[in-house]
Amino acid sequence: MGLRERKKAETRERIADVAAGLFAARGYDEVSVVDVARAAEVSDQTIYNYFPTKQDLVLDRAEEIRERYGRVVRERATGTSPAAALRPLVLEDIDRLRLEPPELARGEFPAQCLVSPVLRRFALEERERQADAITASLAATDPEVPTIVARAHAAALVSVVQTITDAIGAAVLASDRSDPLVARLIHDATDALDDLDRTFRSVTTARTGNA
Amino acid sequence: MGLRERKKAETRERIADVAAGLFAARGYDEVSVVDVARAAEVSDQTIYNYFPTKQDLVLDRAEEIRERYGRVVRERATGTSPAAALRPLVLEDIDRLRLEPPELARGEFPAQCLVSPVLRRFALEERERQADAITASLAATDPEVPTIVARAHAAALVSVVQTITDAIGAAVLASDRSDPLVARLIHDATDALDDLDRTFRSVTTARTGNA
Structure with a gap:
């Protein structure tokens, strides 16, 4: 540079x-x-x-994040589910809660989108774009899955990201970055992504007959 | 009255x-x-x-529709998945495409939310509320499913409704209410809801050990 x-x-x-x-x-x-x-x-x-x-x-990294979601799903290894591909990114978000200075975190996206109705609305639009990006990656890597099914799976993945982001925002607003809270977030994210991992396998197995 | x-x-x-x-x-x-x-x-x-x-x-039936989604999921029979409970409502939307006068349909929600960015934004907020209503019904009927998982499943269900509604809107704008189009919409909706039917069974089976 x-x-x-x-x-x-x-x-x-x-x-x-x-x-x-x-x-x-x-x-x-x-x-x-x-x-x-x-x-x-x-x-x-x-x-x-x-x-x-x-x-x-507030949303200045939105495009970068969205492209990253699309990329990790598109470039995932054979046999890796979209949920597994996204898992490191979700865990990274939780990790940031521990590392970021609290006074900055309070002014950033996860907390402010719980505080501001205006920002919440922009965030919903961005969630749609994230789901669209993941759907496009699924269409590119798993063409046998119909678009409507791929879109539903992408919406479920984005919902998990959104639930975790909202929980992070609530933790920031409550000034809680305790170990038990972080452990619970990791547990919830892992639990939900495990389900979506199984789900996606069952969807593709039903379509292709491959286990 | x-x-x-x-x-x-x-x-x-x-x-x-x-x-x-x-x-x-x-x-x-x-x-x-x-x-x-x-x-x-x-x-x-x-x-x-x-x-x-x-x-x-345009969205004057939104509250009624949202409550109906919540109700059919909450009041579904034992062994009936949320996807199966919502199926008649989705098929009813497709049916309306055949029955409604085209000149009115063009001014109503499915078509206008594709035409108006403002309305699209309100529609996204309403989709969130629909997902929340379904999540609450899942929490009431399947307490063993964690909220984050229930929310992801609800988001997938709402995504299917949204995809079908958008396809209906596009058909209205294109003045296409042909039999092949209607047949394709029914096929896509059924296909996606079948997947979510299997998905939900696998989620609850994994949690409760019941088939």
């Missing part, structure tokens, strides 16, 4: 952190882009250059 | 039909509540008395 690119990446990260701090303190709906610009000591236009809309300040 | 109630029900239905006609002709986003009031020859306030928000003109 050149000096110019590094400077841009730093500015972007600084703006996102300042925004997270304001969202943490006052809630997403109560903070304007102008507030963020003032606190970050940059112009409104600078914010818009990095984050075209206000929700991008 | 008394005379007063019957008159109210008639007014309500007339407003909804006038709105559907305008939405069909110009698209949901291009029609205001004032436009509907003028075309129906009633005051704006009358419209709001029957339909508190504009989206209620």
